[in-house]
Amino acid sequence: MTPHAPMSAWHRWRHSLGARLVLLFVLLALASSAVFVGGVQHALGTGWRMAVRPLVEDYVDRLAAEVGTPPDIERARALAERLPLALRIEGPVVNWVSNREAPGLSGEPLFHHPPGQPPASGMHPHRHHRLVDPEHAWLARTTADGHLLQFALDTEGWVRRPRAIGAFTLALLLSLLGLTWWWVRRWLLRPLQRIGAGAERFGRGDFSQPIDLARPDELGELAGRVNRMATDLRGMLDAQHSLLLAISHELRSPLTRARLNAELIDDSPERDALLRDLGQMRDLISDLLESERLTRPDASLQRTLTDAADWVALLAQVREALHAAYPQAEPALCVQLPEHLPAAPVDRTRLALLVRNVLSNAWRHAADAPFPPELSVQWHPEAGGWLTLSVRDRGPGVAPEQLTRLAEPFYRPDSARTRSAGGVGLGLHLCRRVAEAHGGTLILENAAPGLRVTARLPWPASGATISA
Known part of the structure; x- marks a missing residue:
């Protein structure tokens, strides 16, 4: 969003x-x-x-x-x-x-x-x-x-004292106003800010710290209700994660056995179609497992120092994966890498997953475009050091009202598309999870023509540990 x-x-x-x-x-x-x-x-x-x-x-x-x-x-x-x-x-x-x-x-x-004349009759x-x-x-x-x-x-002698009294009264009124403002901030606004910050944490999926607001009034009661709501939400999400992980784990073994049995069948179009479908189901289950692992606030990353040479090897690995996924035509790609890129601790496996999913999405939706997708990696040393990984295609793009939902799980702009035509909507969702697990963000925007997906990741120059 x-x-x-x-x-x-x-x-x-x-x-x-x-x-x-x-x-x-x-x-x-x-x-x-x-x-x-x-x-x-x-x-x-x-x-x-x-x-x-x-x-x-x-x-x-x-x-x-x-x-x-x-x-x-x-x-x-x-x-x-x-x-x-x-x-x-x-x-x-x-x-x-x-x-x-x-x-x-x-x-x-x-x-x-007139002087000299007596006043009119009846006058004093x-x-x-x-x-x-x-x-x-x-x-x-x-x-x-x-x-x-x-x-x-x-009243010349009386003026100074009323002025002093007025100045004192004004100062007293301003003091009361300041005291009122302090009381409002301390007893009304600050608790509301703490409740808002807690609700924002809960919205991000961080339930580790409840709202600490022990007050015997309506604000304390509101904080307690929000904490109870967060506890219920955490229970529901934990149950959902456990269910998805359990189902995914249980499905991998039957799929593996089914694939081994399919390998024993004689070569035929039906065998190839069966192996292709089993492979897609295996990839879907892998994506689900990876998505659930990265959804957790305490997602563990295997960080290793990665520099420009590692980026070259990572892109070569991504090219091979794309060629294996689309054997009918090798995807073309324009790559721009910085000449001097300091080493930074990142999870190379998850980073390769991010690059592969973004490139696969760009190539799949812009296969008929006159220009291949463009991948640009830039390092920005300011503000502690950031790396931007941007992929732009020359396809038809996406409607503006659909941009904010592209990274949602299982969302596809065209609901009638099949997995072979457009996937199930987990690729960009996984990319966003990988970026957020590294402490970064994923930005999607129309490039007119085409779509630009930019991952902004912390990349300090010193190679120090990056806090997610």
């Missing part, structure tokens, strides 16, 4: 369960805080204005009386220094302000009452009702001689 392209960090963050949970917590906290603060402000603000405003208005009247008529600047200055207040005086005689930046002190007159003599700034109108007073007094809270 074609591996998925690696996701970018932004893509992983966007689709991260932990990020979504933290974002949900943050949004829920912000929404709850906004609703709570808005409700409390509305409730307290309404009650404060109803209960405290009359008291404040009476206090402002007393402050205006203390300033005097006409306003005394010294009294006003003493009042502004003694209390957290800002005071502005405007009038025909006195114009003075204690703090020009205090909120609530408008730079323009708060009334349109010390409070004018035609105000430009209604927000702070109840903090303004008009003296008998036409001076306007504006009072406001001088």
